[in-house]
Amino acid sequence: MPPADQRTGSIYDLGYRRYDGLRLGRQHAVLSLYVYTLRGAFGIGRRASSKIIPIIITVIAFLPALIQLGVAAIVSDEVDIIRPENYFGFVQVPVALFCAAIAPEITGRDMRQRTLSLYFSRALERRDYALAKLAAFATALMVLTLAPQALLLVGNGLASKDLADYVGDNWKDMPRTIISGVGIAAAMGAVALAIAAQTSRRAYATIAVVAWFLVTWPISGILVAEVGGAGRAAALLSPFDFVYGATLWVFDVEPDQDSVQDLAEIPLWGYGAAVAAYAAAGTALVIRRFGRIAA
Amino acid sequence: MALIETQQLTKRYGETVLALNGLDLVVEPGITGLVGANGAGKSTLIKILLGLLEPTSGEATVLGYEIAREGPVLRQYVGYMPEHDCLPGDVSATEFVAHMAQINGLPRAAARERTAETLRHVGLFEERYREMRGYSTGMKQRVKLAQALVHDPRVLFLDEPTNGLDPAGRDEMLDLVRRTGKEFGISIIMASHLLGEIERVCEYLVVIDGGQLLQQGPLGDFTAAMGVLAVEVEGEAAVLAGNLRERGLRVEVEGRMVLVALEGDERAFDLIRDSCADLGFGLVRLERRRQNLEDLFRPTEKGTAHAAS
Numbered sequence A: 001m002p003p004a005d006q007r008t009g010s011i012y013d014l015g016y017r018r019y020d021g022l023r024l025g026r027q028h029a030v031l032s033l034y035v036y037t038l039r040g041a042f043g044i045g046r047r048a049s050s051k052i053i054p055i056i057i058t059v060i061a062f063l064p065a066l067i068q069l070g071v072a073a074i075v076s077d078e079v080d081i082i083r084p085e086n087y088f089g090f091v092q093v094p095v096a097l098f099c100a101a102i103a104p105e106i107t108g109r110d111m112r113q114r115t116l117s118l119y120f121s122r123a124l125e126r127r128d129y130a131l132a133k134l135a136a137f138a139t140a141l142m143v144l145t146l147a148p149q150a151l152l153l154v155g156n157g158l159a160s161k162d163l164a165d166y167v168g169d170n171w172k173d174m175p176r177t178i179i180s181g182v183g184i185a186a187a188m189g190a191v192a193l194a195i196a197a198q199t200s201r202r203a204y205a206t207i208a209v210v211a212w213f214l215v216t217w218p219i220s221g222i223l224v225a226e227v228g229g230a231g232r233a234a235a236l237l238s239p240f241d242f243v244y245g246a247t248l249w250v251f252d253v254e255p256d257q258d259s260v261q262d263l264a265e266i267p268l269w270g271y272g273a274a275v276a277a278y279a280a281a282g283t284a285l286v287i288r289r290f291g292r293i294a295a
Numbered sequence B: 001m002a003l004i005e006t007q008q009l010t011k012r013y014g015e016t017v018l019a020l021n022g023l024d025l026v027v028e029p030g031i032t033g034l035v036g037a038n039g040a041g042k043s044t045l046i047k048i049l050l051g052l053l054e055p056t057s058g059e060a061t062v063l064g065y066e067i068a069r070e071g072p073v074l075r076q077y078v079g080y081m082p083e084h085d086c087l088p089g090d091v092s093a094t095e096f097v098a099h100m101a102q103i104n105g106l107p108r109a110a111a112r113e114r115t116a117e118t119l120r121h122v123g124l125f126e127e128r129y130r131e132m133r134g135y136s137t138g139m140k141q142r143v144k145l146a147q148a149l150v151h152d153p154r155v156l157f158l159d160e161p162t163n164g165l166d167p168a169g170r171d172e173m174l175d176l177v178r179r180t181g182k183e184f185g186i187s188i189i190m191a192s193h194l195l196g197e198i199e200r201v202c203e204y205l206v207v208i209d210g211g212q213l214l215q216q217g218p219l220g221d222f223t224a225a226m227g228v229l230a231v232e233v234e235g236e237a238a239v240l241a242g243n244l245r246e247r248g249l250r251v252e253v254e255g256r257m258v259l260v261a262l263e264g265d266e267r268a269f270d271l272i273r274d275s276c277a278d279l280g281f282g283l284v285r286l287e288r289r290r291q292n293l294e295d296l297f298r299p300t301e302k303g304t305a306h307a308a309s
Helices: A006-012 A025-041 A048-078 A084-112 A116-120 A126-159 A163-170 A173-196 A202-227 A229-236 A239-251 A260-264 A268-292 B042-050 B071-077 B093-103 B108-121 B137-149 B167-184 B195-201 B219-225 B237-246 B267-279 B293-297 B299-308
Strands: B004-013 B017-027 B031-035 B057-062 B078-081 B155-159 B187-192 B204-209 B212-218 B226-234 B251-254 B257-263 B282-289
Touching (some): A025 A084, A025 B093, A084 A116, A084 A126, A084 A173, A084 A202, A116 B093, A126 A173, A173 A202, A173 A239, A173 A268, A202 A229, A202 A239, A202 A260, A229 A260, A239 A260, A239 A268, B004 B042, B017 B057, B017 B204, B042 B057, B042 B078, B042 B155, B042 B187, B078 B137, B093 B137, B137 B155, B137 B167, B155 B167, B187 B195, B204 B219, B212 B219, B237 B257, B237 B267, B267 B282
Parallel strands (some): B078 B155
Antiparallel strands (some): B004 B017, B226 B257, B226 B282
C-alpha cells in the first residue's frame, strides 16, 4: 500500500482565509438590517417564547377576516361582507398591542445589549440604522393592517359568483385600503418607536407606549364630547381617533353620528394631515435619538 | 501609506474632561499596542477612528480614508472588538455573526460561509448553533473577535481583548490575536493596560497619556530601555542594597528582594555579580520584573521614586 499523501491533510484545513469577494456596501447593510429586524419582530429565528406574543397579536388581527370568510363559506350569500374602513377600525387594537409589545424590542435590544457599537462601526450611518429599524417595524405593522384585508379580498372574490364582477365592484377600494393601511402603520409605528427608543428598559418603554394609546383616548373623548369648543381639537391627540378619522377621509365616508369624528367637526382631511405629521415627527425623533445615543 | 494618521485630534466631554488633547499620531501597518492607563484616551481614540464618536476638533484618516467624510466606505474594511459585552443573548453565534457580516456588506451566501470559517478560526465549534446567553466569558470573547474578523478587515481594533478571561483563556486569546495578525497580514491595533499582553503580541507600541502621545516605536526600544531586576540573595537584602547604591545603581528593598533599576545597559548585571561576590552572598534569584505601566509612562520621575523610596 502506498504511503498516504501528506498533502491531503491541507484540504481539511478550513480555517481563516482572506476574502476577495463582493462588498456591497451601505445599501446592502441597510437592507440586511431591515430584513433581520422584520424577522425579529415576529420572533423568526429566535426562541419559541419570542414568537408567542407577535403570533397571538397577528392572529387577533386576522380573526374577523377568518370568521367572515368561514361564515360565508357555510351560509353563502346571506353574509354581509366586512367593509375595508370598518376593518381598519377593528385592526387598530391589535396594532396598538403590537406597538406596545414589540416596539421596545425593536429599539431596546441593541441598546440594552450594547450591540449598537457593532452596528455603528460597520458600513452604515446612524441615520441608516434608524430608518432601517423604522421601515422594518412599519412593515411588520402593515402585515397586521393589510394582510387580513388582502385575505378578505381574495376570499370574498373567490366566493362570489362572478370574480370579474367582484373585482369590478371593489377595485376602487384597493388603493384606498393600501393608503389607509400604510398610513396607520407609519403613524402609529413611528411614534411608538420614537417613544420606545427613549429607554433601553423594556418595561418602561412598553408602559410609555401603552400610555400614549390609552391616556390620550379618554382625554380626546371627554374634551370632544363634554367640553367642546377648542377642546374638540383633542380628537387629533388620540391615535385611535385621528387614525380612524384619516381612514374615513381616505374612503370618503361620513363619520357615525355622535362618534368623536362627528362631534369634533374637524374636516376629515385634517386627520389625514395628522397621520402624516405624526409619522414625520416620529421618524424625525427616532433619527434624532439614534444620532445622539452613545454607542 | 500610513495605517492611521491623526492631526490635532481633540475630544472633550462636557466642560471639564479632555479625553484627547491635540493628538498627533502616525501608525504604520502591523500589530500595534495602544497602551495607557485607564482614562488615558485609548478607547476614545479607537471610537473616534471608528466613527462611534465625533471628535471635538482635528482630523484623522484610517487606511487613507477620512473618518469624517468616508466613514461607511472605510468601515467596510475595519473590524472592532469592543471592551464591553455586545452580544444579544437570544440568537446563536452563527446567526449573529452572519448578520454582522451582511451589515458589513457581504452578500448573504458569502456571509454564511465566512461565518463558519471565522468561528472555526476562533475555536468555536458545535456551540455555535446554541443561543449565546449560555456562553462562558471565553466563548463570548471568541464570538466578539469573530464578528470583528468575519468580513476580513484590513485593520482590526481590539479594545482590551482579554477582559474577564482566566489565564488559560488569556493565553489562547493572545495567541489567536497574534496568529491573526502575523499569518493573515491584518493590521491590528490592540488597546490594553497590561504591558505583558502587549509584549507577547505586538511589534509596535504607542503610549498615550492624558490624551496625548507620550512615546511610540518598536516594542524592543521600550523593553530594553526600561526594566527592573529583582535580586534575591542568601544574606541581608539591605546590605546588598547599600553596596549596590555605592556602585551607582538605583536600588530599592522590597521584603527579601532587592529591586535594581535597569537603565538601558547591561552594566547592572555585572555590578550585582560583583557585589554578591564581594559580600559573600549566594545569589538565589535574578529576574527581570515586569514594570507596571505607570513606570513606563514616566520612566524618569516614577522610576526614581520607585528606586529611592
